[in-house]
Each structure stands twice: as C-alpha cells, then as structure tokens.
Amino acid sequence: MKLKSKFFKFFLVSLCLSMLLLSSCSGGGGSDSRGTTVELEYASSSVGPVISEVSIDPRDRLEEFSPVLVNVHLENKGSQDLSQGEVSLLVGYDASIVDFGDASEDGISLLGYNDRNPAVEEEFIEFEGYIGRIIEETRSEVEVPLFVKAEFSYSTVLEQEVCINPDLYNFYDGNCKNPDGEVRANAQYSPVVVSGFEQLVSERLGVAYFTFHIENRGKGTVERITVTEAALTTEDMSCEFKGEGKMDNYDYVFDAGESYVELECEHHFDPNDAAMEKVLYLDLFYDYVLQEEVTLTVVGSNKVS
Numbered sequence: 001m002k003l004k005s006k007f008f009k010f011f012l013v014s015l016c017l018s019m020l021l022l023s024s025c026s027g028g029g030g031s032d033s034r035g036t037t038v039e040l041e042y043a044s045s046s047v048g049p050v051i052s053e054v055s056i057d058p059r060d061r062l063e064e065f066s067p068v069l070v071n072v073h074l075e076n077k078g079s080q081d082l083s084q085g086e087v088s089l090l091v092g093y094d095a096s097i098v099d100f101g102d103a104s105e106d107g108i109s110l111l112g113y114n115d116r117n118p119a120v121e122e123e124f125i126e127f128e129g130y131i132g133r134i135i136e137e138t139r140s141e142v143e144v145p146l147f148v149k150a151e152f153s154y155s156t157v158l159e160q161e162v163c164i165n166p167d168l169y170n171f172y173d174g175n176c177k178n179p180d181g182e183v184r185a186n187a188q189y190s191p192v193v194v195s196g197f198e199q200l201v202s203e204r205l206g207v208a209y210f211t212f213h214i215e216n217r218g219k220g221t222v223e224r225i226t227v228t229e230a231a232l233t234t235e236d237m238s239c240e241f242k243g244e245g246k247m248d249n250y251d252y253v254f255d256a257g258e259s260y261v262e263l264e265c266e267h268h269f270d271p272n273d274a275a276m277e278k279v280l281y282l283d284l285f286y287d288y289v290l291q292e293e294v295t296l297t298v299v300g301s302n303k304v305s
Helices: 002-026
Strands: 049-057 061-063 067-076 082-091 104-110 122-131 141-164 182-184 192-202 207-216 221-232 238-242 246-248 251-253 260-268 276-299
Touching: 049 141, 049 276, 067 082, 067 104, 067 141, 082 122, 104 122, 141 192, 141 221, 192 276, 207 221, 207 276, 221 238, 221 260
Parallel strands: 061 276
Antiparallel strands: 049 067, 067 122, 082 104, 082 141, 141 276, 182 192, 192 207, 207 260, 221 251, 221 276, 238 260, 246 251
C-alpha cells in the first residue's frame, strides 16, 4: 500500500510539472494572443466614421426602364462606438425618373476601433430603385444627382494627466507644476476633437479654470453637442459652452457653418491641499452628419452607348 501511495504522489507531481511546462511554452507565441499588445493604426488623430464608397450598379450610365442599385459602404474608423445610425438616399431630380421609394435604413451601430475591438467595423447598405421614362422629349439624357446622408451619434473622450498645485510658487521637492500657456491634448481619434486647453489655478479662490478648444475636424457636420462627463479623477467639474450657437437644455446647438466652440470648466479644491497630478476625463456626446453625392446618367432606351 505504501509503495502504491508513493507512486501515486509521484504521478501527481509529474502531472503538475508537465502542465506547468506546457502552459509556459504556449504563452510565448502561437495562436494564443492573450497577454499580447494590440497595435492600432489610426489614419489621423481626427478620424471617425466615414462613407468609404458609394457605387451605382450595374454602372452609372443606364437607360430608361431599368432597375438600379446604389451601394453604400459605411466604416467606423474612430475610437468610439457609432450609435443611432441612419443612412438615407435622396434623389436630386424629378422622382418620376428615378424612384427609390422610402430609401433609408436606421438602427445602425458600429463598435469603435480600439483595444477592445481591434478591427474596423463596417456596414454595407443597398438601395434598390427603378428608372422611369425621361419626360422631356427633346432631351436624350438626364443627369440625376443622388445624395447619400449618414446621421448618427458619436463621442469624443479625452483622458490626460494634469497638475493641480495650490501653491503657485512651490513646485520643488517633487511637486508638479501648473502648466503655462496652451496644453496640447492627447489624441482622441474622433471627428470632433479637443485640440488643446488652457489651465489657470487660483490659489486664493481655490479654483482651477479650464478652457477647452473643441473643433470639428471630420468630413461631416456637427449639429449639437453635450457634456456627458467632466471630472478630475473622481471629482466632477461644472462646465459651460461658449460660442456662436445657443443652448437647448443641456445641449449646445451649433450655429450654421460653426465648427469651433469653447468649453469652460471649473474645479474647486482646498487651498491647503498638497500639489497633485489628477486624471482629467472629458466625455462629449454629439450628433454628426456625413454626406456624399454621386451622379446617375439616364439616357433614352435607344441612345445607350
């Protein structure tokens, strides 16, 4: 019995050692990607959702009384999730020539391109239409503009370390120093970006003032924007938009053609606190619109070349 017991213990020890050896070997490579760092390649710091392509099938020159397809390729190349997306198609000419019916698709959502989802998500939308008769008898062909519109909600998230030093003259002994002038913001990889900000610390009032410069650098237009969260570590800041537009409850509504707005925030602190580096967290939520135009040439049924 003792011999069997010793053999069983030896077998268990050997089995455990074998399992440890196998697990250590498999962690060094192979198809197991656990523990590896994903390298993301953004086209620029102001990327976001894009209409990558709009194509007309079978071609962009068709005769009367023919079916036609318009294909839209939508990609989310930004770091945040696209939500509440809707893609629609409008005919910029007499609808009796080209009819797509109610050409819209909603409920589109695409995950952002980030560490949690290291792949650009995409959506392919197809609109089916029919070409009617060219009404003008004197015209052998008509150019019909087609407008593709993508509307969705998106976010911009800024995370960055900042210094709050109540003693403006004591930044020695390892204390951090309040910045001078404009601070360059970390990349956010969204169409609307915080390009930079100013920070002013008032020791007497116990307030740190921030002015964030927010710009639309994407290919579309932004209609309204709101602050979802503005905090320094765990402490919320109070903020207010300053621009040519107007406030609608908590939303800032951009004026026509406006692509820049400032956000002023305040952080209150105890003047007796020690200097400390805090994590600035700013989350902006907004509506965004992209548009593309293509041209369909409709020719008489006996004029196709």
